[in-house]
Amino acid sequence: MSATVPELKQISRVEAMRLGPGWSHSCHAMLYAANPGQLFGRIPMRFSVLMQMRFDGLLGFPGGFVDRRFWSLEDGLNRVLGLGLGCLRLTEADYLSSHLTEGPHRVVAHLYARQLTLEQLHAVEISAVHSRDHGLEVLGLVRVPLYTQKDRVGGFPNFLSNAFISTVCRQLPRMVWKYPLSVQNDNSKATTGRKVTTGVSYGPMSGKTSQRSYWKVSTMPAQPGHLST
Numbered sequence: 729m730s731a732t733v734p735e736l737k738q739i740s741r742v743e744a745m746r747l748g749p750g751w752s753h754s755c756h757a758m759l760y761a762a763n764p765g766q767l768f769g770r771i772p773m774r775f776s777v778l779m780q781m782r783f784d785g786l787l788g789f790p791g792g793f794v795d796r797r798f799w800s801l802e803d804g805l806n807r808v809l810g811l812g813l814g815c816l817r818l819t820e821a822d823y824l825s826s827h828l829t830e831g832p833h834r835v836v837a838h839l840y841a842r843q844l845t846l847e848q849l850h851a852v853e854i855s856a857v858h859s860r861d862h863g864l865e866v867l868g869l870v871r872v873p874l875y876t877q878k879d880r881v882g883g884f885p886n887f888l889s890n891a892f893i894s895t896v897c898r899q900l901p902r903m904v905w906k907y908p909l910s911v912q913n914d915n916s917k918a919t920t921g922r923k924v925t926t927g928v929s930y931g932p933m934s935g936k937t938s939q940r941s942y943w944k945v946s947t948m949p950a951q952p953g954h955l956s957t
Contacts, residue, residue, distance in 0.1 A: 736827035736837070736898045744826040744836050752833070754895070755805035756791030757818055757840040758903055761849040767875065771883075776849055777872040777904075779896075780812065780856075783865045788893035789839070790866075801838055812866040813852055814859035818842060829895065837895045841903070874904065 744753070763773040779787050790812055794804025806817045822840040829835045844852070856862060856869050873883045884904075892900070 736829060736895065738825060738827050739836070741823060741826055741838075744838065747836060750834055752835045753794045753796050753801065753804075753838065754792065754835060755794050755801055755808070755838045755840065756789035756895075756899075757805065757809065757816075757822070757842065758789050758824075758899075759816070759842055759844060759849065759852060761844045761846045763846055771875050771877070773875065775874050776846065777874065778849065778852065778869050779872055780869050781867040782893065783867065786891050786893045787870070788896050789899070790869075791840075792865075805838075805840065810859075811861045812859055813856045815855040816852055827895070827898075837899075839899055839903075872900075 758777060760775055760777040763776045765773040767773060778790065780790050782788055790809055791805055792808040792812075794801060794808070796804075798804075799807065801823075802818060802820055809816050809818070818840050822842045824839045824841045826836055826838050829837060853869050856866070859866070862868075873887050875883045876885060877883050888901075
């Protein structure tokens with residue numbers, strides 16, 4: 729039986745840096761860009777967010793573990809991004825949050841985010857194909873479909889039925905709603921995800937227990953200004 733998706737406890741960067749040597753640190757980056765394109769000429773793409781297919785068959789944000797004995801968070805993250813993407817450097821200004829994962833593994837997950845132009849995002853995709861880890865630890869990049877089709881299943885809901893690395897199960901829906909990335913459907917309502925354990929579900933997230941965790945997609949009116957680019 730697979731392990732339960734760990735709960736995340738948010739802590740400050742300062743608190744994270746004070747953790748002892750028994751803690752591992754992972755750093756990942758959400759790279760996104762405004763996208764003016766329209767699917768089928770009618771569904772706004774609005775934004776493109778990059779994720780990657782990992783060696784273990786799970787989807788996650790680009791990044792990985794950082795050895796704090798030798799690297800700062802940003803230097804370690806940029807080293808990992810250089811191996812998997814090849815052409816991008818993030819700074820402390822891109823830092824977003826830190827979370828402890830409660831479970832058998834003592835891991836603190838650091839998340840970064842940077843908005844690029846669509847041209848820069850495409851350049852990252854091209855560079856990733858020629859990076860050292862392509863085809864090995866990183867099997868390829870994918871763009872998250874930030875829209876919901878009329879059947880309320882196609883697009884983002886279907887995407888959430890994939891298997892994700894544990895921290896992304898919590899981070900992705902939060903980031904979609906926190907940033908101006910609200911998922912849009914054909915009748916212009918914003919879509920967000922919320923965890924449920926009963927009722928109709930669009931698909932299981934990673935981590936199966938006797939009572940499975942799902943992300944159920946619900947709709948709500950778009951907030952003014954929330955979709956601005």
